[in-house]
Amino acid sequence: MTESTSRGPFRLVTVNTAPERAKILIGRMIEGLSDRYDIIHLDNCTTIEGVAATVRQHQPDILFSASMWTSEQAQKIRMIAERERPGIKMHAIPQGLQVERGPDAIVEYLLENVPHLLEAVAS
Structure with missing residues (x-):
């Protein structure tokens, strides 16, 4: 791939629950x-209850659930998002990563894992 060929745009x-932190960390990943x-961070939901309306409104390609959610909550987020946009790609950041290792660990984790997810979206 040459430098001029970036893939996307991918809508995220x-x-x-911390929208400012999400914006900063996702900005660093982008x-x-x-x-x-080419990744566009469209919006952040601060509650699980807000996922359906936000996904319905923006029709994103990908959705990330942050590390404050339990695996059960992340699964619920996934089910809601998939109901509103079949085929959406989901990624749950491992629970506790932010608390245990800090914001730099989140960015490092995303930089390592997101390309695989984007390649799945693109193919």
Whole structure:
């Protein structure tokens, strides 16, 4: 792939109770992947209850649930998002990662794992 061929745009929604932190960390991830992918962070839901309306409104390609959600909550978020947009790609950041290792660990984790997810969306 040449430098001029970034893939996308990929439309992203996050589910995070700390929207400012989500915006900053996702911004760092977008910057880190900008040479390969065009990612647009459309919105953040601060509650599980807000997922359906937000997905319905924006019709994102991908949705990330943050590390504050339990695996059961992340599964509920996935089910809601898939109901509103069949085929949406989901990624749950491992529970506790932010608390245990801090924001840099989140960005590092995303930079390592998101390309695989985007390639799945693109194919």
